[in-house]
Amino acid sequence: MRKIGEMLTAGILCTGLLAGCGSGNVTNTTDMNASDAAATSADSAVDTSVDDSAASTEAQVLTMMLNGAASDAYVEGYQKIIDAFNADNEYGVVIEPEFVSNSDYKTKLTTMMVSDSEPDIIFTWELGYLENFVNGGKIVNLQEYLDADADWKASFNSGTLEQETYGGDVYGIPTAQCMAVMYYNKAIFDQYGLAVPTTYEEYCHVCDTLIENNVTPVALASTADDAWLVSQYIQQLSNGIAGNELFEGIKAGTRVWNDSAMIEAGKLFQEEVNKGYFEQGFTGVSGSEAEALFQTGQTAMYFNGSWEISNLDNPDVCQEAANISCFAMPSVNAEYDQISVGSLDNSYAVTTNCQNVEAAVGFLKFWTSDENAAMLLYDYGRMPATSIELDESKLSSLSKDVITCFGEQNALTPWFDRMNTDLGNEFNNSSIAVANGDDVQEIFDSLQQYAESNTQ
Amino acid sequence: MNKVMGNKRSIAFFVLPALIIYAVFALFPIAYNIYMSLFNTDLMAKKQFVGLGNYIGLLKDGTFVHAFRNNIFMVIGSLIAHMPLAMFFANAIFKKIKGAAFFQTVFFLPSVICGVAVGLTWTFIYNGNYGLLNAFLKMIGLGSLQQVWLANKKLAMFCIIVVIMWQYVGYHMVIQLAAMRNIDSAYYEAAQIDGASGWKQFTNITFPLIKPILKIDAVLIITGSLKYYDLVAVMTSGGPNHATEVMSTYMYYQAFNILKYGYASAIGVILMILCMLSVALSNRVFKESDE
Numbered sequence: 001m002r003k004i005g006e007m008l009t010a011g012i013l014c015t016g017l018l019a020g021c022g023s024g025n026v027t028n029t030t031d032m033n034a035s036d037a038a039a040t041s042a043d044s045a046v047d048t049s050v051d052d053s054a055a056s057t058e059a060q061v062l063t064m065m066l067n068g069a070a071s072d073a074y075v076e077g078y079q080k081i082i083d084a085f086n087a088d089n090e091y092g093v094v095i096e097p098e099f100v101s102n103s104d105y106k107t108k109l110t111t112m113m114v115s116d117s118e119p120d121i122i123f124t125w126e127l128g129y130l131e132n133f134v135n136g137g138k139i140v141n142l143q144e145y146l147d148a149d150a151d152w153k154a155s156f157n158s159g160t161l162e163q164e165t166y167g168g169d170v171y172g173i174p175t176a177q178c179m180a181v182m183y184y185n186k187a188i189f190d191q192y193g194l195a196v197p198t199t200y201e202e203y204c205h206v207c208d209t210l211i212e213n214n215v216t217p218v219a220l221a222s223t224a225d226d227a228w229l230v231s232q233y234i235q236q237l238s239n240g241i242a243g244n245e246l247f248e249g250i251k252a253g254t255r256v257w258n259d260s261a262m263i264e265a266g267k268l269f270q271e272e273v274n275k276g277y278f279e280q281g282f283t284g285v286s287g288s289e290a291e292a293l294f295q296t297g298q299t300a301m302y303f304n305g306s307w308e309i310s311n312l313d314n315p316d317v318c319q320e321a322a323n324i325s326c327f328a329m330p331s332v333n334a335e336y337d338q339i340s341v342g343s344l345d346n347s348y349a350v351t352t353n354c355q356n357v358e359a360a361v362g363f364l365k366f367w368t369s370d371e372n373a374a375m376l377l378y379d380y381g382r383m384p385a386t387s388i389e390l391d392e393s394k395l396s397s398l399s400k401d402v403i404t405c406f407g408e409q410n411a412l413t414p415w416f417d418r419m420n421t422d423l424g425n426e427f428n429n430s431s432i433a434v435a436n437g438d439d440v441q442e443i444f445d446s447l448q449q450y451a452e453s454n455t456q
Numbered sequence: 457m458n459k460v461m462g463n464k465r466s467i468a469f470f471v472l473p474a475l476i477i478y479a480v481f482a483l484f485p486i487a488y489n490i491y492m493s494l495f496n497t498d499l500m501a502k503k504q505f506v507g508l509g510n511y512i513g514l515l516k517d518g519t520f521v522h523a524f525r526n527n528i529f530m531v532i533g534s535l536i537a538h539m540p541l542a543m544f545f546a547n548a549i550f551k552k553i554k555g556a557a558f559f560q561t562v563f564f565l566p567s568v569i570c571g572v573a574v575g576l577t578w579t580f581i582y583n584g585n586y587g588l589l590n591a592f593l594k595m596i597g598l599g600s601l602q603q604v605w606l607a608n609k610k611l612a613m614f615c616i617i618v619v620i621m622w623q624y625v626g627y628h629m630v631i632q633l634a635a636m637r638n639i640d641s642a643y644y645e646a647a648q649i650d651g652a653s654g655w656k657q658f659t660n661i662t663f664p665l666i667k668p669i670l671k672i673d674a675v676l677i678i679t680g681s682l683k684y685y686d687l688v689a690v691m692t693s694g695g696p697n698h699a700t701e702v703m704s705t706y707m708y709y710q711a712f713n714i715l716k717y718g719y720a721s722a723i724g725v726i727l728m729i730l731c732m733l734s735v736a737l738s739n740r741v742f743k744e745s746d747e
Contacts, residue, residue, distance in 0.1 A: 107712045114499035114717070132715055136500020222607065224695025281584030283607035283696070422714040433697035436607060443697075446518075453516070 059094045062360055063119035065109065067346075069101035073310035073317065074380040081372050089366070091359035095121070103225055113138055113351075120354035121363065124172055126163040126344045128420040133349070134166045140350040143169035145361045152365055155386040163344055163414070172349040173364045174385035176376065178306045179342025179412055180232055180329070181405050187323040188215060188300040196325075200240065200332045207277045210300050219299040220278045221290035222435045228417060229287060230269075231431035232341055233303055238265035239339045239413055240331030247413035251420075257427070257451055258444035266440035268332065273435065283435050295319055303329065306402045307345055309381025313398040324398055328405045342406075343414035344385060423451050486728065493721035503718070510722035520723065523694075523701040526613055530620070530702065531681040531734075537621035538677050539670070542628035547658060549629070550636040560633070563626030571623075575690030578619045582606050582691075606692050609699035616700055619687055624680075628673055635669035636662055671742040678734040683727060703727050 064082070068075040082095045098119065100108050105123070112118045113133060124130045133139050146153040146161075153161075156174065164172030184196070189206075192213055197203035207217040221229045238246055242261035249255025272278070279285065279293060291311070294302035295318040302308075315321040331337045348367070350360040366372065373384035378394040383406060392400060417424025430447045434440055493510055497503035514520045545563055549556045566574065581588045584604030593601050605615050643661045652660070685704040688694060694701040694709060701709070703723055711720035 110712055110715060132498060133500065136498060138500055224693035227695070279585075281604045281607075284582075284584040284604035422716075425713055429695065429697045432607075432695055433609075436609060436696055438609075438697075 059092055060356055060359070061096050062093050062121060062354065062356060062363070064095050064097045064121040064348075065105075065112075065119045065123060066097055066099050067102055067105045067123045068099045070099075071311075071317075073314055074307070074376070074382060075099055077310075077376050077380040077382070080375065081367055084372075085363055085366050089359070089362065091356065091362055093356060093359040093363075095363055116353070118351045118353050120351060120356075121360050122349055122351060124347050124349045125418045126172060126174070126347055127414055127418045128424070129418055130164055130172050130347070130349060131166055132421065133351075134171050138351055139171045140352055140354065140357050140360075141169045141171060142173065142350065142361065145357075146170055149365070152368070155368065157385055157387055160344060160385045164347060164349075172347040173368065174344045174347045175364075175367055175373075176307075176345035176382040177342070177385050177406070178345035178383060179340045179402075179406055179409065180236060180303060180305050181326040181340070181402060182218075182329050183294065183302045183304065183308070183312060183324055183326045185294070185297060185300050185320055185323050186325050187320070188297070196327045197330050199334065200330050203330050206300075207272070207275070211276050216279045216293070216299040217277045218279075218301045218303060219285075219290040219293040220282045220303065221285050221287040222283045222432060223286050224429075224432065226287040226290075227428035227432045228415065229290070229304070230435050231417070231428045232305075232415060234265050234269050234431050234434060235413065235416060236303070236329050236341050237268050237332065238262055239341065240329065240336050241265055241268075241333060243333075243336035244339050244411040244413050247416075247419075250416075257423075257448040258441070262444050263440055264332075266434045266444065269434055270437060270440065273437070283432075297323075305345070306342075306381070306383060306406070309396070309398050309402055313381065313396045325401045326398065326405060327401075328408065338408050338410045340405075340409055340412055341415060342409065342412035343418060345382060346385075422454060423447075426450050489721045489724050489728075492718055493725045495718040496716075497718045498715040499717045500715075506718070510719050511726070513719065514722055514726065519698045519701060520703075520706060522698060523703050523706040526700065526702050527682050527684070527730075529613060530617060530684060531678055533617040534620060534624070534677050534681040535674070537625055538628040539674065541621070542625050542673075543632055543670075545625065545629045546632040546636060547662065549633055550662075551654070560630070564630050565626065566623045567627035569623075571686030572690050574619065574623050575687045578615075578687075579606065579691050582615055607696050609696050612692055612696065612700045616688055616691055619691070620681075620684070623687075628677065631669060631673050631676075632666060635666035639665045667742065671738060674738045674742070675735050678738060679731045682731050682734065703730075 066075075066078060068078065078099075079097065082097050086094050109118070109122060109124075113136065118138065124133070130139065157177065160174040160177065161170050164170055164174065188210070189195070192209055192215070194206050194209060195202075197206050210217045220233065235247075238261050241264050242259070246255060246259060246261050250257060250259070273282075279290070279299060282290070285293075291302065291304070291308070293299045295312065297320045312318050312324050313321050318324070328338060328340050331339065348364055350357055350364075354360050368384075368386050370386075370388045373386050373388050374391075374394075376382040377384055377388070377399065378391075378396075381396065381399045381402070383403060390403075395403070415424065416427045426447055430443045433443045494505060494507055495503040496506045496509070545559070549560050553559070580586075582605035584590060584602070584607070587605070589605065590602040593599060603611060606612050639662065643665075644657060647657050647661060683704055684702055685708070688700055688702050688705050689708070692700040694705040698706075704727065707720045707723040707727070710716045710723065
């Protein structure tokens with residue numbers, strides 16, 4: 001009897017141990033970032049969505065993962081759209097958002113994808129990034145939904161849906177577009193009598209004048225995690241040297257990474273580094289540190305995407321908000337002027353895990369509606385991927401400047417790491433080596449060698 | 457209770473839960489990883505059998521060879537810091553120098569701080585613009601030596617190894633100190649009566665008697681250095697341009713950044729084999745010296 005008792009006790013302990021090891025059913029997956037962002041919103045957005053889901057127990061929950069941190073002002077705008085949809089939609093569903101910071105997003109999404117635990121709706125980048133998941137059978141083909149609603153399909157700006165088209169079908173819905181611009185501090189430019197440069201020589205003159213006056217011209221980050229900021233700059237230089245044919249050629253495999261234009265861009269960048277165009281020790285400066293230098297008026301310029309508008313024209317975040325404007329980086333060769341690095345800013349896709357694709361598509365239609373696209377543009381500076389009637393009086397001064405730049409572009413070249421995740425990452429790493437002063441020819445020769453060995 | 461423990465079935469019953477957990481979380485993943493290393497896969501699309509293709513690819517992969525070299529560099533650096541240096545500190549404290557208890561706590565303290573916090577702290581120390589190291593160099597008149605330490609491909613790996621030395625020297629010191637404290641004091645008393653110097657006492661009493669612990673310590677140092685991840689990930693993410701890549705960070709890069717899970721699995725298998733080989737090698741070295 002005693003033996004049975006002992007065995008029973010041990011059995012209970014073991015069961016307890018195993019139960020402890022198991023993961024409980026955690027229903028609320030809302031990330032801290034979302035809660036933090038919601039706290040800044042007047043509506044206390046996340047609380048509302050969680051309460052709603054609790055109140056209407058029958059509402060089907062669609063999980064959504066978005067790219068954004070609490071410090072990103074636009075997160076508040078995204079939350080407003082989700083709240084509005086949750087408050088009233090014909091599908092009886094509730095969108096449960098999870099905001100993940102940019103630096104963690106790719107790791108988290110790929111881990112979820114390969115473990116079959118992806119959310120119903122995901123933020124995604126276009127081209128090669130989304131293609132991995134499309135090829136893996138993880139993304140719902142949205143072509144039939146677009147075909148069924150001709151007005152919705154026609155509302156997208158030309159060239160946007162094409163970037164998320166694979167095998168002739170659309171798999172992602174673009175909600176915003178972007179381009180890399182050179183933000184500049186008007187007060188500093190005025191102080192030294194500088195005009196917005198329209199040629200590369202003028203750009204060099206601006207930088208040289210600033211250096212003569214002990215002002216750091218451009219804030220740039222170059223740590224391994226922010227390598228894309230350097231590669232974005234080098235890519236922009238290469239656009240101005242050889243136009244978008246270079247990008248298209250590399251993408252198609254008809255031109256090489258060690259093309260003379262890429263080498264020239266790398267060397268030009270090193271020349272700029274040696275002349276002191278970037279802050280001292282920029283190779284060890286992170287993205288947020290570089291942005292802070294510009295926001296506090298310690299540098300005159302800052303090269304980054306148009307998504308930064310909401311962080312730069314907000315006086316609560318940016319000390320110099322009232323002084324900031326932008327221009328498109330002038331090209332080295334005049335014939336390739338107005339060809340900037342740019343692409344889709346935001347895109348969303350529906351995963352094959354989603355049990356209610358119709359509702360998910362309905363939500364994306366709601367997101368891209370004129371009303372929401374306008375709200376994101378006017379309040380948060382997100383340039384819509386759909387055509388809307390523009391009310392310039394509602395635009396912030398910086399948004400207006402960025403839209404003007406955007407409208408003047410002859411072509412946009414997407415970031416290389418969106419074109420091909422593997423090669424793009426290596427290009428980013430190579431750009432860091434260029435920034436560190438290594439031999440440009442050797443760096444791009446190695447990159448080309450890497451590209452060849454990985455496409456065999 | 458003794459009766460229960462004497463019964464083989466009861467023993468099996470008690471061991472089983474741990475065995476199941478071990479099999480699920482260690483044995484099965486290892487076997488699955490070896491299996492995956494034979495495929496070209498992103499874990500989503502249909503996987504393609506490549507046999508030993510991933511391993512052959514690794515031999516030709518310059519970045520992997522560089523990461524492997526960094527690991528070896530790390531093993532050597534750790535062995536130098538953690539064996540003789542830790543032994544020196546352990547012996548000093550064992551000989552009850554003034555403030556021994558204080559130094560023991562101070563040396564051990566970094567090893568209880570999590571790697572991420574240590575990495576972030578040292579990233580600030582090494583920062584080119586506001587880092588403590590550059591400020592110190594400037595203060596003592598060596599401003600010309602100021603660097604963006606972690607962005608310099610020739611120095612970044614060395615900087616990381618210094619941090620590893622700093623973090624773990626106290627940990628190995630405590631292990632060796634515990635071994636020294638287990639030595640019977642009668643040996644030292646007898647040696648003192650015979651007029652043996654401190655150095656002779658160390659070489660003829662302390663060192664031979666702590667050797668078994670040194671063997672365990674060496675295994676811990678070598679395996680720890682081979683599978684090192686957190687500090688490198690936090691401080692440099694393997695950069696600049698893969699300069700500080702070690703095998704574990706490169707495995708992570710291949711799997712999570714560019715979705716080559718089969719290739720990453722092959723790196724994992726090589727890492728495991730190297731750990732097993734190094735354990736066997738250190739066992740052999742110490743066994744030979746015992747004989």
